[in-house]
Amino acid sequence: MKDKTAQPKRPDPLMVQSVAKAFKVLTVFDKRHASLTMSQIAQFTDMDVSTAQRFTHTLTQLGYLRKDPVSRQFELTIKTLDLAYHYTRSSRLVDRAMPALQHLSKETEEAVSLTILDGTEIVFVTRYLSRQMLATDVITGSRLPAYCTSPGRAILSRLPETDVANILADTEFKAYTPSTPSSPEVVVALLNEARDKGFAAAFEEIYHGDASIAAPITGPDGNVIAAVSVAVPLARFSREVILDTFPKLVIAAARSISFG
Template sequence: MVMSVDKAFRVLHAFDSSRPSMSLTQVAAAVGMDKSAAQRFTYTLEKLGYLRKDPVTKRFELTVRTLDLAHHYLRSNAMLERAMPYLMHLSKTTEETINLTVMDGTEIVFVSRFMSRHVLNTDVIVGTRMPAFCTAPGVAILSRLPAAEAAALVDRMDLQDFTPHTTWRREDLLAKIAKSAVRGYATAFEEFYHGDLSVAAAITGPGGVPVGALNIAVSRARFTPEEMEERFAPLVVAAAGSVSQR
C-alpha cells in the first residue's frame, strides 16, 4: 500500500457538490491531515493539473482533467461497448429514460444514461451513486448472486426508508430479491425518489455472474406501476439477455 497515493486520492475525493472549493485549512480538515501535508499534496495535484488554485481567494477546486479517468473507463469498458446498441435502441423505441449501472460495494453507479424528453431526475448523471437495496438495478444484480452472497451484502447496507414505499426491512428485502430471481427482473416503485418507477434486469457474464444492470425509468404521473411493469419488463429482460449473450 503506497500511502502517499492513498492520501492524494483522498484529497481529490474530498471535493464534492457540498464542497466544490476549499481553502488549504479546509482540505486538511476534510482529509484528516496536518496543514503542511495538505499543502504538499495540493501543490503536487495542482502541478499535475488536477486541482486549480484561485490566485485571489487561494481556494482549490477540481479541474476538468479529473474527468480523464472516467473517460478512459467509459471508452475501454467492454460491457458498455456491447450494451450501447441496445441502450440506444430502447431509448429510440420507448422514448423513456434508459440507464446502465454497475455495482460498487453496496451501491449502484450509473455508467450510461439516455434521458427521456419526459424529464425525471435531472440531478442523476453518469457517475451518480445510489443505495443498491432500494433501486431496481441494485435488486436485479443482487438477485443474480448466490443467496448467501446477496444476504451478506444486504447485511453491510445501511437499510433505511427513503420514502413510504421503500423496501428496507431485511426480511422483506431478501424476499424481494428472491422473487426477482424467479421472474428475471426487479422493480422499484418510488423507493428512492418520489414519482419514479423503474424496472431492471441484470446483465451477466461468464458463469452467470452479474456484471451490471439495464433499466427503464418512467414517471408515476404517466404510468401506474402495473402498466409500467407490463409494458417495459419484457423489454429490459430481452435487452439485458442480448447484452449478456454478447
C-alpha cells in the same frame, strides 16, 4: 532502522501512503465542498498543513486541482473526467451494451441506464435520457443503494445467497420514502420475486413519483455483472401499464447485452 525485531512492522509494506493521501485530498471535494482552502483541506483530511500544502501543490501541478488566485480556494478540474472517460471507453461491457441501450431508449422514450454493482451501491455507467425525462438528479457516476433500486435488486437477485447476505449486512437501511424496504427480510422477498420473474421493479423507493424496471446482465460464465433499467414517472404511467409494458423490453435488452 537499526533493530528490526523491536520496530513495529508495517501493516502493508507495499502500500504507498502518499498515494492514499493524494486521493484523500481529491475525495474531500464534493457538492457540499466544491471549493476549499488549504487549511480546510488539512482539517478535513486530518493532515498537517505542510502535508496539505504538498499534496495540493502536487495535484495542481498534475492538473487535477486548480487554485482560485483570489479566494485561494482549490477545486477539482475538468481533468478529473479523464479517468472516467478512459474507464467507460475501455469497457467491453459498455461497448457491447450501446446498441441495445440505444434501441431501448428509442423504444421506450424514457431514461435508460446501464449500472454496475459496487459494494452496496449501484453506479450509473451509461445513461440515455429522453425528451420526457431530462431533469434528473441521476447522472453518469451517480451511486444509489442497491437494496432499494430496481437495477440493484436485479443484480442482487442473481448473486449467491452468501454474497447477498453480506451486502445486506453492510447496507444502511434508510427510509427515503414510505415505500423504501425497511429490512433485509423484505429485500430478500423482493429478490426472490425478481429472480422468479427475471426482472426487478421499484416504485417510489427513493424518489417520489419515480418507478423503474431493471433486468440483470450476465457475463460469459453466467455470473451477473450489470443491469439495464428504464426509469419512468408515475405521473404518466400507472403501475399496471408499467408492469405490462416495460419488463419484456428491458429483459430483451439485457439478454442481448449478456455474454454467451
